[in-house]
Amino acid sequence: MDIKGNYSLKKLNTFGIDVASESFYIVKSLNDLRNVLSDHKTKKITVLGGGSNILFSKFLDGLCLKIDLKGIDIIEENENNIIVNIMAGENWHDFVQWSVNNGFGGIENLSLIPGLVGAAPIQNIGAYGVELKDVFISCNTINIKDQTEKEFDEKGCLFGYRTSRFKTIDKNIYIITSVKVRLTKEKHKYNISYGSVKDEIGNREINLESISKAVIKIRKSKLPDTNLIGNCGSFFKNPVIDQSKYFELKKKFPSISAFKVEKNQYKLSAAWLIEFLKYKGKSIGNVGVYENQALVLVNLGGGTGKEILSLANKITSDVYSTFKIKLQPEVEIL
Structure with missing residues (x-):
């Protein structure tokens, strides 16, 4: 197990804060995660996804885990919808683009939101009239203390505006390992309720791609490139x-x-x-x-x-x- 000590997290947080973690480990599999948690029961555990929603204000005590679980699988399908299971280490925007490119609707308004899939339920990510909970089915988790697995459905996650049980009553209790969502194959319900999205699309056809491109353009105009600032x-x-x-x-x-x-x-x-x-x-x-x-x-x-x-x-x-x-x-x- 390649656990690194006094590890710099500067390149792993989008604020670019030069702070170190007492110890650091990249999780590549579920067995990997169970083993490292079992071997470090007395350590404080910090879970790091894309580092895009975190501010490090001091040296990080304990063990920092970078979740790198990968995989996107269609597990159910009918003529109208698909159910997709996405591992927590997948990049959120890449998943949105995968869905748009394959003609699957429901998350196109959430284009270009930074971070990983595993972090999405924690704060019920949302933008331009759409939230994760609108397509969410469930997420699988591992308990940090005893490594037991538990699945939470949409109701069980206690979603609110940019919050969930994982940010409140169960903060630092579970690690999300995968997320299931339901996406549409046809009869998409396009949401252009935000005037800026509607204006950006203009006279173009309203579809998954045009909405996604509009959102991306708007977000890029408002937000600085994390590689530069x-x-x-x-x-x-x-x-x-x-x-x-x-x-x-x-x-x-x-x-x-x-x-x-x-x-x-x-x-x-x-x-x-x-x-x-x-x-x-x-x-x-x-x-x-x-x-x-x-x-x-x-x-x-x-x-x-x-x-x-x-x-x-x-x-x-x-x-x-x-x-x-x-x-x-x-x-x-x-």
Whole structure:
């Protein structure tokens, strides 16, 4: 078992934070995973997928596991749908492109979301009117402590807005090893409810490919290339507030950006709140807020996790002082 000590994680997190792990191991198979967990029961375990939704703020104690389980298999099929089992180490965007190229619908709006398949259920990834839970059937897991296997269906995952049981009540209890989804073969239900997607498609035919390409183009225009500028995409969640609070804010700030999500609830644009406070494009030391999208915090080169966390805390504090809204990070902070 090739376990490496004092291993640099700089190339394994999209923020490009130069931090080390006490020990590090790449998991290639389920047996591999069971064995390494069994042999390191007293160690703190950190699971690393694509490193695209994590901020390392300090040296990582214990054992860091990089999940590299591979495989995409159609396990059921009828004239309308397919059920696909995807191993946790598959790249999410590559899987989306596989589905689009094969004419399978349901996740085209989730194009270009960074990270691996195994991380998708943890925060119920979503974009442009679609969430993972819309196509999700179940996920297989291994318990970190006793290596027992358990399958969770959509209801059992307790999905919410960018959250699930794996981010709340069962955080650091299970490792997701594979995910099952149901995709359409025909009679696709295209979602172009977001105006930006509809505008980008324009007069072109609405299909899986055109939606995927539109989403990719929009995301590329808003988000920096992680190979050039360290970032984790959206750092904060869009806050959901009740109707009375929304009307109160609307009276004070007429141009505030929000949309109704339920009968008496509104989702605010966190980007609007941050931009209103003049943070967009602002830099402090080696870190800053991306000039094209206020939700994105960036490592401008040589930045530390503590610097990014300090900036995030300052933004959170200023947003609360002005709007009495508490921003929550979408990124996991370690």
